[in-house]
Amino acid sequence: MKRFVVVGLGNFGSAVAETLSELGHEVAALDTSEEAVDRLADRIARAAVGSGLEASVLERIGARSADAAIISTGDDITASALTTLALKDLGIKEIYVKVVSRDHGRVMERLGATETVFPERDSAQRLARQIASRRVVKFVELAPGFSLQEMAVPDRWVGRSLRELDLPHSFRVVVVGIHDYVTGNFGVVLDPDAPLTTSDTLILVGGNKDLERLDKAG
Template sequence: MNMFVVIGLGRFGSSVAMELSDLGHQVLAIDTDEAMVQRMADKVTQAVVADCRDQEVLRSLGVKNADCGVVAFGNDIGNSALITLNLKELGIPRIICKARDHSHEELLLRIGADKVVFPERQSGRWLARTLDKREILSYVELSERYGIVKIQVPDSWENKTLRELDIRSKYKVNIVAIQSADGGLQTVPDPGYRFRPGDLVFTLGKNESNERLIMG
């Protein structure tokens, strides 16, 4: 279980916060809008009304103890940049930011963001699952629409073959490699391979197709 701080509780931020909480993590959710905070009060570990542009406010909330910070609003470039800087100066190990365009993305990366996301490409639930190390081990973006995801084999796949699961037809993704529990690697997977606990699977597809597979 990790501790996450999610700043900005619009549709995207709320989705990230709730999914992380559902996955068993501690979540501190922050916004300046009291109504938004109230809606999240019983869905996360703690929901607080606060102005995150003030570093001392963040410090007083114990944000420096977080394993990851998510700056989940992007309409005001100046404010998102300032909050990102505050999190960086507080020593947050990983900072994920929402951006509205590529210029905004470049600025956030320059000042210390570890990853920048565009909500029109990635849902809040998808980002939360990506941050949850138990489920998605890594994600490589190949283009705006395509990526490769490395996941632990789902329980429902165990003792079934690649042919039986028919993943390509069902989810519109390709299994490009399988790393078996004993360390062996298949880069051209055999359709008759039977999945075992501990296997790792690499899938290639559109972001929405990879997301659909992960969400089950």
């Protein structure tokens, strides 16, 4: 079991806190809104009303012993910046910050945030990729410029094998799984000589530009 601190209990922060708790971890959360705290109080280990701008307040909810912290203070860049610094003063090494713009993200990264999360941008990119291509079923960015994509097998690939297609060499992408939508089977130990079928989708990992090139070529 890990210990997490969540600062800011809007929709995003509340969802993160509740999910971590459901996964069996200890979660302490802080928000300036008593109503937000009350909504989550019986679902996590500890929820308190207060501001995360000062290390002393964070320490009172046990932040010093946390494995990681998540900051979700909306568009208040000053609050997220000061909270990041306060958490660093307490020795928290892993700090994840929800940001609302690229500039916000750059500020947090310079202040030492482990990772920034931009849900609106990420959701928009996923939607755009899915509706721009009739083959893309799912798209998840793993790191800047590097993603996992589930793609339906193009008609001209049906009956051909992964060995024959040689996607790592041709497109610099790796097939990490195959999902058969008819049988429901999901395989990660792949037979490179098995022919692909019309009901297969490929789980691919690679650079975004390479995935786009593959989609257009397919």
